[in-house]
Amino acid sequence: MGTISYILQKEFLQIRRNKMIIVMIILMPIIQLIILGNAADYEMKHINLHVIDRDLSTTSRTLVSKFRASSYFSIVNSSFDAEVADRDIRNDAADLIMEIPHGLERDLMRGEQAPISLRVNAINGVKGGLANAYTTQIIQDFNGEWLSDRYPGRAVVLPVGIAWSNWFNPGMNYATFMVPGILVLLITIVGVFLSGINIVREKEMGTIEQINVTPIKKSQFIVGKLFPFLVIALVELTLGLGIGRVIFGIHYVGNVGLIYLFSIVYLIAILGLGLLVSTITETQQQAMFIAWFILMVFILMSGLFTPIESMPRWAQIITDFNPVKYFVEVMRMVLLKGSGMSDISRHFGIMALFGLVTNTLAVWNYRKRV
Amino acid sequence: MKNSIIQIEQLSKSFGEVRALDNINLSVREGEIFGLIGPDGAGKTTLIRILTTLLLPDTGKATVTGRDVVRDYKEIRKLVGYMPGVFSLYEDLTIAENLKFFATIFQTTIKENYHLIKDIYQQIEPFKDRRAGQLSGGMKQKLALSCALIHKPEVLFLDEPTTGIDAVSRVELWDMLKKLKRMGLTIFVSTPYMNEASMCDRVAFIQKGEILEVDSPEGIVASYEEPIYAVEGGRFYQLIHALRALEMVKAAHLFGETIHVTTYRRIAPEELARAIKEREGMDISVREIEANIEDCFISKLHQIIH
Structure with a gap:
């Protein structure tokens, strides 16, 4: 126990020393949410x-x-x-x-x-x-x-009359719609990028060589690497939810605790993915490139910017393997619609499975020896 | 004879087409400084990484402190200290933080084994709050050595510790290793510098994945039988070519200010001087010398190549 707590202490110490990360952690939610939240609007004027x-x-x-x-x-x-x-x-x-x-x-x-x-x-x-x-x-x-x-007085027969009513977002406020989605992106970036790059950094600096000859256990090393980013991502989530509430005035209908619970499961899955990226790469540049590629696909096929329903069938099947899609859905369902545990149990199940697969692959692929 | 602490039998390792280690047999005795000497790419790092359980051998067997490097790797990791060829500590942590980190993951404390690192660590302790990335090469190395020793290992592996550091730090390092030896540690050190062989109790000369010779430095020099001469004068480049062109000369190499020449048969020094005078018109001085360890290695290398 002493070992793992000191490993964590060391990881947090290193993150704290990295000024860029600290700045990003604070600035990212502010910039992404405030600018994108206001800018993204699917209503077209003029x-x-x-x-x-x-x-x-x-x-x-x-x-x-x-x-x-x-x-x-x-x-x-x-x-x-x-x-x-x-x-x-x-x-x-x-x-x-x-x-x-x-x-x-x-x-x-x-x-x-x-x-x-x-x-x-x-x-x-x-x-x-x-x-x-x-x-x-x-x-x-x-x-x-x-x-x-x-023809006054005569009943007007129109083929079909359409009357609009926006449920769960009465004012059709796009910030309400976008902010929870963008929050998902924030958390995903922290999960995949930071964790993936962090482990490769040890490879690149050669420090992994020194670590590997120590009796440190694989599980201790991995927990030491993933836990800090889980914490950072949850801090991001809290910051983001706060900005959504205070600046955008979004009324969260559902149980925010449920969002945190789902976030943890989601993060374990996503961090596993970051870990997997870091096990197959040798330099931070490679890791960055692969992580960026994966994130691009995940984000553009998440249903946040393009409705999944309008995609061709084969693309829809691809989105079934996109964790970001599930989290965007859960965010909107819980925060805007007030869905409960029973409504998102399928999402929980899929995410747990995803996490199991990515982490198993990562641990299996991460070896101390060649 | 003392017990052997490292035993290597018919060890081989290939990376694709490259045969990094070819049927290595070695035995390192408890409490000695064992030097692995060879040029870059000879397989030194590969051998050390196998012995420190970072790499799996293809065939053959190796034991460290009686434990098998493949099967008992977990135990070996607790008993050996390893200083890699490149600085591998956390550059964004301070000296003190690095040391504490390695002490903790070995489940020990700095206090417990302070006596081992005292001499080394005291030299960098005044800077203990400085980040490792900001240290000079010599200081980095002292820190790396402290970290490799903090868990009181039985065997210390050092991969090219003297590469890339200044002459003063080099002398200091060998002094430190000798002190550690006196405390009972076995030290396995690799170096590309042949002149460092004399610092070791025994050395193995490795070339292209093969061990050419294992002996004490004195033993190696004593077993050297070829006549050897030191030649001075003239322009080096021209002279060395002129010497190599002579029929009686087997090999000629530059050693600092002089050229060391070996011949096929024992000759009078004047004979060589006269031959050069006749051929090139150069005045040189020739005297017969005792071979040093470098001469021995170079001659060994020659035998392999020719």
Whole structure:
């Protein structure tokens, strides 16, 4: 027992001496959460619209004015020439072209279909998709109003009426949505990067050579390496949850204790991964590179930035092996929805299994001798 | 004869195509300073790493303090001290912290074995709160030696301790090793410097993974039979080539200010001087000398190569 406590003492001492790590531990949550939490917003304002109104009727003007009134759109230009409009898109002056054909009002009066053409600049897929969705909604609104004006007193039959209501995040506040997710990233970075690099450092400096001839046990050495980072990651979590509560005013619905419990299981899995990285590498540079590669995949396929549901089937299967995905889900479920232990027991199980696999592989791969 | 504390039998180790150790047989006696001497890449570090249980041999057997290096590695680790060739302590910890760390993981205290390291540690103690990374080469080495001794090992392994340190520190180190020997430690030390052989009780000369000779330095010198001459004068480069071109000369090597020449048969020194005078027109002085240990090793090397 004396040995392990002194090993831990030494590890903490070394971490404390490393000024860069200390600065990062404090700055990382502040920068990532405050900047990213505020910056990440999937709502799109001021989509630049180019209007070609060939009808120039009361009806078409009403439709255009609806777009003008919407805060989602700004009408940057209007013309009667498709080529001018195309040029606007090419120059990035417009994101969307709406072309109202000649005879819109007449066709509507006759009860015929009146097609409106929309062309979206889909260079930025997210922006294009959103522009499309918003436009469709405005045109649908317009349809409804037009019908009820035209046939007052008659029941308006709209194909499908959609009414939105954002559960668990009533104001559709993106910080509420993003902050718990970004917190997961923070913890993952501490887990994979710091632990992975720390052990390789001993290899690179040659200190592992001296350690290996001592009667120190493999388990003592590994616990000594992993425990400090578990503690640091939990400190990060606490800092992050505090920032979420105080600065973003997020109301945590669920049991925060459950988050800590899950974090510990998650961290053991992730630290095992860091350890595995360090056993297969010889230098900090190699470890850094591999850890970065793994984290890239984990983060981009975590469902934090791209919904997993929109990925192709094979990619969805890959995400089943992504621990970050489970933690993001658990964070959101518990903190925003108030899910309890029974709701996330599957996540616990998978994470425990993940931890078992990574740690077994790491310990098996880490040998004192060649 | 004292008991052997390290016993190596037919030990071999390869790294891929490279045969680092080839059928090594050695025996180190209790309480002696045993020197492993050989050029870079001869297999010195590999042998030490096998004996300190850091590396597994391919074939053969080795025991340290009677324990097998493969099977009983856990016990051996408690009984040996190891100072690797490169500084391997924590540079971000202070002298005192490093020492305390190694004492603790060996489940002992600095106080308990202070008498062993006292002479060495006292020299760096005034700087004990300085980080190891900021120490000079000689101080680092004293710290490394202190850390390797703090658990009172029976055998101390030092891998090229004199490589890369200044001449004064080198002399100090050998003095320290002699003191440790007097305290009863067995010391196994490797070095690429042949002149350090005379500091050891017995030496083994290793070359390309093979042990060429094992004996006391005196024994090695005594068994040397070839005539050897010291040659001075003229320009070294030209002279050494001229000497090597002579039929009677077996080998010629530069030793500081003089050239040591071995011949196939005993000759009169004047004979050599005359031959050079005739060939190159250079005036040189030649005298017959006693071979030193370096001459012996070089001659050994020659036998292997030719």
